[in-house]
Amino acid sequence: MLSDPLFLSALLAGALFATAAAPLGAFVVWRRMAYFGEALAHATLLGVGVGLMLHLAPQTAVPPIMVGVALLFALLERQAGVPADTLLAILAHGSLALGMVLLAWGGGVRLDLVGWLFGDILAIGERDLLLVGGLCAVVLGSLVVLWRGLLSAAASEELALIEGVPVAALRTGFVVLLALAVAIGMRIVGLLLVMALLVVPVATVRPFVRGPEAMAAAAVLAGIGSVFCGLWLAFRFDLPAGPAIALVSVLVFGSSQLLARFRGAATGGAR
Template sequence: MIMLDDFFTRALIAGVGLALIVGPLGCFVVWRRMAYFGDTMAHSALLGVALSFLFDISMTLGVFGIAALVSLLLVFLQKKKTLPTDALLGILSHSTLAIGLVLVAFMAWLRLDLMGYLFGDILAVSKGDIALIYGGGCVILAILGLTWRPLLAASVSEELAEVEGLNPQRSKLIFMLLMAGVVAIAIKIVGILLVTSLLIIPAATARRFAPSPEMMALLSSLIGGVAVVGGLFLSLYYDTPSGPSVVVAAMLLFVLSLSMPSQRGS
């Protein structure tokens, strides 16, 4: 019987918890073709980290605040219709990342481990982090469950959802805020640059086999959990970085799925 260290056990519990949260959200990212939006949320997190240190506030709160602000700014700019959405996302993504890096450079007294925030350190999670993941995750999944029908309808057709009185714009804004919450929770575990990967890859893998949206959400969480466990043991045995190893494991599951017959017509 293999005896695991406490830090490794905490990493497994935290990683699986995160997979359960991002699975259903990742499905909407795939359905709505919002992968670039996920990148924008993740890149803005560095600015949230810098401001958290500058104003001495909770990092989770700082990252969520900036990610939520970026979401609101995107909605406002989309209504102006001055630029296409992908251009707006590009501007917001790279601008917030650059501002965060410049702000860190100005704080000469701060010794910030950028690699740790860019790629995460799941092996360093504490019991408090685990409580945040599962507590915050329950809130996120509960809100997602309440908005599931309008979000799903808007993913198919915003015009149809509007006709049915489901208010797709409100649902979209709620979804963006939920994404901001996930980024705030996930930053310490998989880092800024890998958050989007954990959102997209398991959902893309699940899409090939799920006969219904609900089953896809469930499969996405399951595949994400398997990727977390596989990636962590991969990092344990081969002494590789834990966060990237989790994403590599997810990628290997996706590649493996390509050799299997799909249950979907498309």
């Protein structure tokens, strides 16, 4: 299996995404923004529909559309006077509906919609791999630059503002990076499961590590491990790869919670 080019390409793509997703997922968890990622995931169908109408490959059209939706949210959040969760619901369902309408208009074009809903990591080719690698490099490079400011804003936006941290600009930058990550993850595990690799690895390692950098690094390892085990199960038992990866991630999370409780009980008993 490890010598199979199909398995190796899928593993590399999944590992790249897990490496970029874990640090972003840490901020998603700390700032309780999982709902934002889910809303963006629903908006990916708009990118697929726009790509279809413009005769572009979905993997080419989705990232800029996702960034556009994220920027629109950041703009409206500051100016519309509508609560963030309400605004997200409107944008998510509006873009989803528009995407479905565009897909219906392009009904003469054959499109594997199930692959976009649940991922098609085993179909990733060399061009897709280069695109995933490039986008992951952009996300990671941007995070390195923004890391300290994002940490300050996550701890306390008021104190960050006093310290001169450009909180609004950082928030906009973060939602753009999250949009790119969701666009990448849609190809790996699908738009319905993309948050599994953004949030679950971070939640898995959270009870066992201290410090933001350690948590991000541990979450990277947990994410890559979930990708490897999920792909192994997919190859071994002929399962859909995206759901298998997400399921492994959730099972590892459940095991980690049991281990954390057992360790806490043992520590309490020792005292």
